Amino acid sequence: MYKRILWLALSAGLIVTTQLAHAEANELRIAKQYGISYLPMLIIEADKLVEKHAKAAGLGDIKVTWATFAGANVMNDALLSNSLDIASAGVPPAITLWDKTRGDVKLIAAMNSMPNLLNTRNPRIKSIRDFTDKDKIAVPAVKVGFQPVVLQMAALQTFGEGQQFKLDPLTVSLAHPDGLAALVSGVGEITAHFTAPPFSQRELETQGIHTVLNSYDVLGGPATFNVLYGSRRFHDNNPKLYAAFLKAYEEATATINRDKRAAAQRYLELSKDKDSVEDIYKIVSDPQVIFTTTPQNVTKFSDFLFKIGSIKQKPASWKDLFFPEVHALPGS
Template identity: 30%
Template sequence: MRFKRFRTWSFLIGLALLAFGFVACASGNQTASQTPEKVTIAYQPGINYANLLIVKQQQTLEKKFPRTQFAWKELSNGGAIRDGIIANQIQVGAGGPGSFLVGWDKGVGWKILASLNYSEFWLITKNPNIKSIKDFKPEMKIGLPSLDGVQAIVLRKVAQKDLGNPTALDQNLQVIAHPLGLQSLLTGQIDAHFTTPPFQFQEVEKGGRVIIKSSDIFGKTSIASVFTTEKFYNQYPEFGKALYTAIVDATKLVNEKPEEAAKILSDIDGGKVSQEQYKKWLTNKAVAYGIEPRAFLKCGAFMHEIGMLNKQPKSIEELILPPLKGAGGD
């Protein structure tokens, strides 16, 4: 009798342990499934991405998600990053409002996780015959990173105001990556270059003159922000929140400890640019960092007006992910 009772209890305990093991296994699988197996993060050249580059260099995400395979890629423009997101080859992208809004309009399904940078970007020329955009002849070339990037949007806004036609200079536009555009301007292969820090600073140091400043057109503008699809964020919310927090911390470092941030950036490129030079760039009055999206609605309204968008965002809530909690608004 006692043996039968013992067998009964043993059977029940065995079932309980089996059930516990199943639950633990299921719980473990759930945790694993909430961590992406692979994440490719793409960004563009320049110090507008300094805070994101600090996240990369400090391996903040790699330490928090050791099971995830990370790849970081520098691409020449937002359009290339958008194509990578669509093809599911890139999970997180960084770029300006122009290419982002085109993707949003076309149903890419991405939203803003955080802004990175509000730096002014300048249209610069070395041609003594060019004083304003009214002086551009049909054969003169204006270099910029993409035809739907924020530089192109600003140029079309100025063309609408000064030339009466937003596309008046479209035939002058030449797509070129920022570093190559810098060299092409200095060697006279293009007549003007619409670029960003630090390339614009280098061009001015070499005799370039500023024709347009973005701040005069759209005011404070998020020239660089981090995007991911709503589907990816909802599938891996802890990863999304961790990336947002890492960007917040890196932004604070850039703003409060520019010398330390400058050293990190100098280390990234192997000392090709000194810590002192990076610090000068980071603390230039034309450079600013912050996480709140700015000028997306202004850009969207103008892009819709001239036919670049089929629909227009009416509020920032349509464009942002939960960590931003309604931040931004213009």
């Protein structure tokens, strides 16, 4: 009798343990940043697409919590502290975290490819050779963000071996909207801003502001700008919720590509930006602006970061950086 009771207790415990082991999270914590590149995230949030796909997967009512961060450094800290499940930022900070965690953080999918512009109000500056200690360049996250890493690439190309960090002392961390405001104000220490659409285009509408550098020129053509990334723990423990998010992102991306004018209208509606529909439509319909989950030339960043010692591991291919769900895409 005792043995039978013990067996039943152990069996019950095993069943409960098995059920707990397969229980998925009932909350998803996602972070985004500012600009047109985050339009798919705005659509996912507004249309509750994660909730929709999670329910279709049998997960019931999932709580989705959203946060908006100013830069990738804060995003990475939140991911490392387990206060965030899915981050979204430029390619370099995602690769840096992949390296730092020895692959415990991986990339989920690409978000887009689009050129970033380094704009200045200093008429004397025609190229990055002309910057001096009197200039300050606003970027979302110094050293680790997309823009400062592209600036490091440009410095290496322009000034030669060992000079990749030459312009780093001039960079200042400011969110895209704050960098825009500082540059167009015409006063203060910020004389340049390396930024993304629509902020880069809006700056050029101000008299006296011109472009010094285009990220596509540095990278030799189109390359992924933003990516989604998260922890292996979240990926492995929540396969259905992870898949629901990926489907939500694919749906939002398809929505943008299906009707670019409607996408421009949605951006203004959801971001509360003051641009015109025509101005935003001009950006999202630009052939150089691509909303896609397919990685494009991400190894240009990992090769560079490895070369200059910013990461210790060099991925053999882009697939080493990404979770397997996107490995069938024609990435690079």
